[in-house]
Amino acid sequence: MNELSFTAVHALQILDSRGHPTVRVTLTAGDGVMVTASAPSGASTGAHEAMELRDGGAGYGGRGVESAVAGINSSIRELLLSRSWPNQRTLDAALCELDGTPEKSRLGANAIVAVSMAAARAFSNLSGDSLHTWIAQSLGTAERLPVPHFNVLNGGAHSANPLAFQEFMIAPIGASTLPEAIRWGSEIYHALGAELRRKGLSTGLGDEGGYAPEISKPEEALELITQAITDAGYSLGEGGVSIALDPAANYFYHDGSYELNGRSYTSRELSNYYDSLILNFPIRSLEDPLAEDDPRGWPELTAALGDRVQVVGDDLFVSNAGRVQIGIETAAANAVLIKPNQVGTVTETLDTLTVADQGGFTAMVSHRSGETEDTFVADLAVGSGCGQIKSGAPARGERVAKYNRLLEIADASPNLPYGLGTAGQKNGGPS
Numbered sequence: 120m121n122e123l124s125f126t127a128v129h130a131l132q133i134l135d136s137r138g139h140p141t142v143r144v145t146l147t148a149g150d151g152v153m154v155t156a157s158a159p160s161g162a163s164t165g166a167h168e169a170m171e172l173r174d175g176g177a178g179y180g181g182r183g184v185e186s187a188v189a190g191i192n193s194s195i196r197e198l199l200l201s202r203s204w205p206n207q208r209t210l211d212a213a214l215c216e217l218d219g220t221p222e223k224s225r226l227g228a229n230a231i232v233a234v235s236m237a238a239a240r241a242f243s244n245l246s247g248d249s250l251h252t253w254i255a256q257s258l259g260t261a262e263r264l265p266v267p268h269f270n271v272l273n274g275g276a277h278s279a280n281p282l283a284f285q286e287f288m289i290a291p292i293g294a295s296t297l298p299e300a301i302r303w304g305s306e307i308y309h310a311l312g313a314e315l316r317r318k319g320l321s322t323g324l325g326d327e328g329g330y331a332p333e334i335s336k337p338e339e340a341l342e343l344i345t346q347a348i349t350d351a352g353y354s355l356g357e358g359g360v361s362i363a364l365d366p367a368a369n370y371f372y373h374d375g376s377y378e379l380n381g382r383s384y385t386s387r388e389l390s391n392y393y394d395s396l397i398l399n400f401p402i403r404s405l406e407d408p409l410a411e412d413d414p415r416g417w418p419e420l421t422a423a424l425g426d427r428v429q430v431v432g433d434d435l436f437v438s439n440a441g442r443v444q445i446g447i448e449t450a451a452a453n454a455v456l457i458k459p460n461q462v463g464t465v466t467e468t469l470d471t472l473t474v475a476d477q478g479g480f481t482a483m484v485s486h487r488s489g490e491t492e493d494t495f496v497a498d499l500a501v502g503s504g505c506g507q508i509k510s511g512a513p514a515r516g517e518r519v520a521k522y523n524r525l526l527e528i529a530d531a532s533p534n535l536p537y538g539l540g541t542a543g544q545k546n547g548g549p550s
């Protein structure tokens with residue numbers, strides 16, 4: 120196989136969907152082909168995420184995105200041009216070595232992930248395959264079009280409303296094709312808007328394009344969403360549309376207890392509360408139901424609910440293979456959320472997917488709340504064959520960029536299967 124060489128490396132600052140600066144990089148390969156990637160950025164972050172160089176955040180040394188860009192245009196540029204590259208793993212390892220810190224804080228995880236994703240595009244071009252097929256070949260997986268999990272109602276750190284839970288997602292698991300799933304999602308999103316207008320509630324949006332009405336109880340949100348699903352003409356649950364929640368519990372965990380609905384919950388009480396929500400609503404997946412600093416709570420919750428719902432670690436695992444391995448050994452969850460910028464390179468992201476799969480965990484590929492028009496995660500979801508993606512609401516450019524990329528892939532590869540696949544088999548849904 121040919122090795123990859125580069126003739127130019129250039130980074131610049133662009134804006135993300137929240138209007139904050141972020142990094143875009145363009146690499147020119149030896150054959151003249153240019154590839155680009157941009158780094159997203161989270162608002163509700165795990166303590167163990169790789170560290171981006173970001174403006175204004177505490178603990179970032181005030182160096183900001185400008186230094187991330189400067190690092191790419193100097194030392195990373197020098198590294199990439201200094202030799203040819205046999206594969207992604209070698210290139211990512213060299214980036215990590217150049218950074219030299221465990222959390223990628225010197226060059227910045229935002230600089231490193233943008234370069235790593237652009238390099239993956241260059242390697243896929245060199246191999247003559249699409250990015251998703253190159254990912255599948257790197258992982259040894261079968262490609263699959265994932266079930267989109269549309270975040271139609273926002274709370275928590277992604278909105279100003281009093282709702283503690285961060286994300287209320289709809290998953291058209293009963294659709295038979297990806298285009299159909301996307302149509303269902305968009306129809307339900309509009310039905311929800313109409314429902315909110317009828318009730319005199321705000322149709323203002325949160326960070327991920329979902330509505331952010333002034334409601335405070337999760338049950339109210341779930342009633343509105345199930346009504347919208349029915350109004351749009353779809354059935355609830357298997358064969359129709361299921362619901363996934365990301366409470367992002369770090370953000371309502373204070374001094375050892377969970378503060379929501381005007382009271383305090385222990386982790387066991389919160390687990391019982393989720394149990395009642397699961398009984399009353401067609402919920403298939405619960406992400407970060409507990410805080411990352413509640414190590415005893417996670418295995419208890421997973422033992423109680425894990426045979427009925429997917430229990431996904433996001434802030435808990437931060438897409439880190441070592442942390443997922445511990446999660447598997449302690450049965451702390453049964454699934455992992457995959458965000459390349461949480462861990463910082465494509466190679467580490469793929470390794471985490473492999474560890475999860477080997478340990479019997481399912482995986483869901485995810486965007487960040489601060490996004491760009493980059494569509495890498497759409498290809499990652501297809502190539503990994505994990506069967507699930509979340510990319511916000513079916514509205515707003517930076518969110519639909521990913522769904523539109525999935526539609527493009529579906530159009531170009533009509534024989535790819537659609538659906539949850541093993542993610543459904545392990546968690547009670549149809550394949």
Ligand SMILES: O=C(O)[C@@H](CO)OP(=O)(O)O
Nearest residue numbers: 161162163164486487488
């Ligand atoms: O918690 C999450 O899952 C994400 C993405 O939806 O949010 P953020 O990017 O703010 O961490």
Ligand SMILES: [Mg+2]
Nearest residue numbers: 365406407433
């Ligand atoms: Mg999350």
